[in-house]
Amino acid sequence: MESNEVVIDHRIKINACQTGDAIDAGKKCANALMDNFPEPSTASTLNDARRVLYATQASVSEVEAKIEAAEARLAQVVRESRLLIDELECQRDALIRLLTTQHSSPERIRLWLERSGETVPLDIEIYLQVTNPNSESKSPRRRQRRSPSRSPSPPLWPLPFPHHQATTTPHYFLPPPSIIPVHPAFVPHFPPLLIPPSPPPNDDPSRLLRSGIHWGPIVFFYLCEQMHRWERFIFRFDKEFRSMKYLKSINSDAPLLQEFEVSCAEPAFYRDWEWLPTALRNAKLALPKLKKLSLQFAPFKWSSPMLRNLHTLNLRALPTAQLPIDRILHIVSNNPFLQSLTLHFQSALPVVLPLSPTTLPHVKTFHISGHYTLSSLIDVLILPILSNLALDIDAREPIEDTLTALLTRSAQPPLTHLAIGYDASASTPPFYYGTSSVAIAWGMLLPELPYLESLHVGGTQLEPLIAALRDDQPWACPDLEFLRMRHCHGHTDCVMKLEKPGIGSWSGNGGSSAGEEA
Numbered sequence: 001m002e003s004n005e006v007v008i009d010h011r012i013k014i015n016a017c018q019t020g021d022a023i024d025a026g027k028k029c030a031n032a033l034m035d036n037f038p039e040p041s042t043a044s045t046l047n048d049a050r051r052v053l054y055a056t057q058a059s060v061s062e063v064e065a066k067i068e069a070a071e072a073r074l075a076q077v078v079r080e081s082r083l084l085i086d087e088l089e090c091q092r093d094a095l096i097r098l099l100t101t102q103h104s105s106p107e108r109i110r111l112w113l114e115r116s117g118e119t120v121p122l123d124i125e126i127y128l129q130v131t132n133p134n135s136e137s138k139s140p141r142r143r144q145r146r147s148p149s150r151s152p153s154p155p156l157w158p159l160p161f162p163h164h165q166a167t168t169t170p171h172y173f174l175p176p177p178s179i180i181p182v183h184p185a186f187v188p189h190f191p192p193l194l195i196p197p198s199p200p201p202n203d204d205p206s207r208l209l210r211s212g213i214h215w216g217p218i219v220f221f222y223l224c225e226q227m228h229r230w231e232r233f234i235f236r237f238d239k240e241f242r243s244m245k246y247l248k249s250i251n252s253d254a255p256l257l258q259e260f261e262v263s264c265a266e267p268a269f270y271r272d273w274e275w276l277p278t279a280l281r282n283a284k285l286a287l288p289k290l291k292k293l294s295l296q297f298a299p300f301k302w303s304s305p306m307l308r309n310l311h312t313l314n315l316r317a318l319p320t321a322q323l324p325i326d327r328i329l330h331i332v333s334n335n336p337f338l339q340s341l342t343l344h345f346q347s348a349l350p351v352v353l354p355l356s357p358t359t360l361p362h363v364k365t366f367h368i369s370g371h372y373t374l375s376s377l378i379d380v381l382i383l384p385i386l387s388n389l390a391l392d393i394d395a396r397e398p399i400e401d402t403l404t405a406l407l408t409r410s411a412q413p414p415l416t417h418l419a420i421g422y423d424a425s426a427s428t429p430p431f432y433y434g435t436s437s438v439a440i441a442w443g444m445l446l447p448e449l450p451y452l453e454s455l456h457v458g459g460t461q462l463e464p465l466i467a468a469l470r471d472d473q474p475w476a477c478p479d480l481e482f483l484r485m486r487h488c489h490g491h492t493d494c495v496m497k498l499e500k501p502g503i504g505s506w507s508g509n510g511g512s513s514a515g516e517e518a
Helices: 002-035 043-093 107-115 140-144 205-225 244-249 325-333 372-378 399-409 442-448 462-470 492-497
Strands: 095-101 122-129 230-237 259-264 292-296 312-316 340-345 365-370 388-393 417-420 454-458 482-486 505-507
Touching: 107 205, 205 244, 312 325, 325 340, 325 372, 340 372, 365 372, 372 388, 372 399, 388 399, 399 442, 442 462
Parallel strands: 095 122, 122 230, 230 259, 259 292, 292 312, 312 340, 340 365, 365 388, 388 417, 417 454, 454 482, 482 505
Antiparallel strands: none
């Protein structure tokens, strides 16, 4: 019995020890957990926390203000640097805009070329007013004798006078050439280009004659020496001059050239010469950047490599240039990336080789004028995004058939601006000939033009046009805003019918109303 009691007592002692250890461990754990919780906040601790928060916020605001100030200084530096870069780029371009006559000193060009340095790309514009030293000696009777005028063609560019300037010396404006004026919102803005006046009549004619002879060779010698620097070359003159033949010096590589134009306001006589636009088909021309080409009354060959891979092409052929329609189409098809195409051929031969449909997927502007055979060229073109169209061809077939067929082939492009016979009637009223003398079936044509915003017409009868516009309700062309007319004969009361709300402007002259298109 005694031994059993000892064992039980020993076990109780062991269990008591184990229980005490567990209790101590639990207390330690509880104390550790209590240490993780802060003491309850008091007023002083809250005030201290607020002071720390306010100080932190002030520091953050100060840093943010410094960041904003630094960003403002950076933006100012960027703006100033951008302005400086733009100014330096303008200096780099070394724009040469020469306003001169063939009797002025060609040394001006030499000086400008020298001041532009040796590596700066050249942006060259020359506007030449050709003067005749003997013009003052001609009598009024002699000047009135002129040969009969040829059939009219769209003018190269107008010559308005700056009546708003109070100057003692007369000047002429020569705006850049444009075949067809269009909606004002779509005409690019060009500043007026002043042309210096002709020499006064008391100048020595012999001295003027000598200076005029030498102007061309000297000027083109200096310019053509720098053709490797040409970036843009514009040369416009109003009529033939004695040293014009030196244009043929333009016959070298121009790796930087992006735009090239030689334009004359009236046809001139050119002897056979070789220059870039008349280069042979297999000639190796270094013109990798050329995208815009304009030749107006200047010689060119249909096979010249210069007439390839362009974005803008403006060709006004000489009256003596007679190309078959298939060769004109060859020019067009060699430029698949065209965006703007302007063609005028006063003489064109019938087709020699069969024509195939030609798609110009990027053309938005298409102006064509001249010989009636050009209608066969229109009949094979597909222009899916055409928005600006001008027709001034001496058509033998109804012009509305040609136009509607073009729109149908092109899957009804969004045509917004249309001109028919407008500029052909600007110089001479087409009473007996010309595109606009043919009656146009407006009732058939206008419903095909739902997107039309601007309509320019010339020589058509006024009543059918107004009747077609007002025939349907709503109007046949609901988006029409601008209507311009030339030599559109009709009764004055037709004008009163042009009361469609939303037409921004209309201008023209009817049969009994006076005045030209405004």
